[in-house]
Amino acid sequence: MKFNNIDFDNYFKTYPDAKGFYGRFGGSFVPEDLQKAIDEITDAYLTICKSAKFIDELRRIRREFQGRPTPISHLQRLSDSIGKVQLYAKREDLNHTGAHKLNHCMGEVLLAKYMGKKKVIAETGAGQHGVALATAAAYFGLECEIYMGAVDIKKQAPNVARMKVLGARVVEVTDGLATLKEAVDAAFSAYLGDYKNTMYCIGSVVGPHPFPMMVRDFQSVVGIEAREQFLQMTGELPDAVVACVGGGSNAMGLFSGFLNDPVKIIGVEPLGRGKKLGDNAASLTYGSEGVMHGFNSIMLKDKNGDPAPVYSVASGLDYPSTGPEHSFLKEIGRVNYDVIDDAASIDAFYKLSRLEGIIPALESSHAIAYAMQLAKSMEHGSILVNLSGRGDKDIDYVIERFGVPEV
Numbered sequence: 001m002k003f004n005n006i007d008f009d010n011y012f013k014t015y016p017d018a019k020g021f022y023g024r025f026g027g028s029f030v031p032e033d034l035q036k037a038i039d040e041i042t043d044a045y046l047t048i049c050k051s052a053k054f055i056d057e058l059r060r061i062r063r064e065f066q067g068r069p070t071p072i073s074h075l076q077r078l079s080d081s082i083g084k085v086q087l088y089a090k091r092e093d094l095n096h097t098g099a100h101k102l103n104h105c106m107g108e109v110l111l112a113k114y115m116g117k118k119k120v121i122a123e124t125g126a127g128q129h130g131v132a133l134a135t136a137a138a139y140f141g142l143e144c145e146i147y148m149g150a151v152d153i154k155k156q157a158p159n160v161a162r163m164k165v166l167g168a169r170v171v172e173v174t175d176g177l178a179t180l181k182e183a184v185d186a187a188f189s190a191y192l193g194d195y196k197n198t199m200y201c202i203g204s205v206v207g208p209h210p211f212p213m214m215v216r217d218f219q220s221v222v223g224i225e226a227r228e229q230f231l232q233m234t235g236e237l238p239d240a241v242v243a244c245v246g247g248g249s250n251a252m253g254l255f256s257g258f259l260n261d262p263v264k265i266i267g268v269e270p271l272g273r274g275k276k277l278g279d280n281a282a283s284l285t286y287g288s289e290g291v292m293h294g295f296n297s298i299m300l301k302d303k304n305g306d307p308a309p310v311y312s313v314a315s316g317l318d319y320p321s322t323g324p325e326h327s328f329l330k331e332i333g334r335v336n337y338d339v340i341d342d343a344a345s346i347d348a349f350y351k352l353s354r355l356e357g358i359i360p361a362l363e364s365s366h367a368i369a370y371a372m373q374l375a376k377s378m379e380h381g382s383i384l385v386n387l388s389g390r391g392d393k394d395i396d397y398v399i400e401r402f403g404v405p406e407v
């Protein structure tokens, strides 16, 4: 399929280019010594990802450990409550650990094992990436070190406990504001100090090349499965596919299965409390071009051009930039991006729970809320949503802050 002069038949062979660019987005903007370490990961990945042994092992792990393929569920009662349009969910909440993040963590740690590394390192904000990586490290028997801001450690006690139970070492970062940004810096410097034995594992389709490409490739299993399952269930393709966008990994996973199809694709960003800078994390919608965390993309900046403080009720979505491939797909018009605020996502959280018996993560609730709106605006057809994770982690917070609506 051709779209805006881009040949989508060969899309994955063309993007990213050898330097990690999707159009002018992406690349690798890091200090020279760090670049050397990262080049080693790129070279290893490009070789190992083609080996039959690696592919077979990853397939077996997905089947026997993660419980893949995850099903697609027809959301019959939710659809009926809106009108004629049929809603479907790709159930990444049923992937082991309850979210899509394990898809790329298992790939990254398997790669680390093939590279002969002894240890994996990462930062984590809300702790979801830390838990997924600690799970993968436990499975493969590699050491795991997670850098986390002191402020986040206090806020996210259950995830800190999970990481420790899984055998990871949680390193408290007390510099600066003691949140995600400082944790990223601390994790990178720890990696640099020991990169012979260590592999750095990123939590989304962000960071310097090759991470956006590698994480997309590992997540593409979601879109490949979903396309085949949807065809089998309904005999056709969905009219639209929808996913929430934080860094953008669950969205790239689903979207990559449908880029070359006549299917509308929509990424949903968190509008939080509103349009004002600091009240949302809708980077593609309100941001501008810039470099942060080693890559060029669209980001939310403060007055000095630094990453702005961001907010969303869903802690997995509050990141001031987005993966470079999303910036590219937005610019060429292949994917549309829109926003959903806190209130609409809380409403969707309860609707899906009560009409379908599925409690969604607050991140995924943004995608569900958007799909419900879209369904209202269509006469007929079908929409497939990526249900990126389950909402058990959010229940206490939702009840405390928003209460439980009467039945």
Ligand SMILES: *Cc1c(COP(=O)(O)O)cnc(C)c1O
Pocket: 099, 100, 101, 128, 203, 204, 205, 244, 245, 246, 247, 248, 249, 250, 251, 316, 317, 361, 363, 364, 388, 389, 390
């Ligand atoms: C982390 C997370 C997200 C956001 O990350 P992406 O990289 O944008 O997918 C979305 N949903 C869930 C359940 C998450 O844990």
